[in-house]
Structures are given as C-alpha cells and as structure tokens.
Amino acid sequence: MPKEKFNISFKYIPFPTGLAGVGYSKRSINIKVNKKVVGCIDAPNYNTPDNLYRLRFQVIKKDINEDGNPNCTWRWMFLKKKFETSDEAKEYTKLFLKKFVVDNKQVELWMDED
Numbered sequence: 001m002p003k004e005k006f007n008i009s010f011k012y013i014p015f016p017t018g019l020a021g022v023g024y025s026k027r028s029i030n031i032k033v034n035k036k037v038v039g040c041i042d043a044p045n046y047n048t049p050d051n052l053y054r055l056r057f058q059v060i061k062k063d064i065n066e067d068g069n070p071n072c073t074w075r076w077m078f079l080k081k082k083f084e085t086s087d088e089a090k091e092y093t094k095l096f097l098k099k100f101v102v103d104n105k106q107v108e109l110w111m112d113e114d
Contacts (some may be wrong), residue, residue: 006102007034008094010041023047029086031057031093036111041089052082053089055096058110074110 009032015021023046031039039057044050059077061067067075079096083089100107 008097010090038109038111041086053086054082055079055089055093060108060110
C-alpha cells in the first residue's frame with residue numbers, strides 16, 4: 001500500500017429489489033482505501049438478532065494454507081465490536097485503519113489489482 005496517500009471513503013451498496021429487499025431495510029456500505037474496496041460495514045437485516053452494524057475487512061493471509069485453500073491469498077476479518085448506527089461504524093473504521101494499518105502495520109489489507 002502506498003505510504004504517501006491513504007484516502008478512506010465509503011460507498012453505499014444499492015438496495016436489493018423485489019422480494020429479496022424485504023429483509024434488508026438498511027443499506028450496507030463498502031469501505032474503500034485509495035478507491036479500492038477493502039471491507040464492508042454490514043447493515044442489520046432480518047437475520048441479525050441484535051440489530052447492530054458489523055465491520056469486516058479483506059486481509060492478506062499470513063500463511064497461504066492457514067484455511068486449507070492455497071488458491072486464495074486473502075480472507076475476511078470480522079471485528080467483534082458492533083455499532084448502533086452506520087455513522088458510528090464509519091468513525092470507528094477510520095480510527096481502526098489509522099491505528100492498525102497505517103501506524104502499527106499489524107493488519108495488511110488485500111486490494112484487488114484491477
């Protein structure tokens with residue numbers, strides 16, 4: 001990841017249409033760094049018992065075979081922390097990325113090379 005710039009942005013995922021949209025009344029949000037998707041803020045839906053937002057990031061696997069799949073170089077990392085609103089999740093995302101990706105380099109994000 002380039003050291004000179006680290007632009008964080010968010011893009012809402014469109015609502016599902018028709019019957020598929022009945023259980024999804026809130027929109028999830030893609031997390032982007034330098035215009036590439038690196039994670040998602042998952043909105044609560046019909047299958048979420050606590051009705052809270054969740055964060056997940058695409059991270060590079062340290063050991064390529066840690067999950068038994070040698071064909072994939074990344075995996076989803078879900079955070080335990082949950083949020084009442086999408087704005088709270090966005091603010092925490094900015095803090096998380098700054099602390100663990102930029103400053104301490106404890107997490108290496110996976111970005112598609114398209």
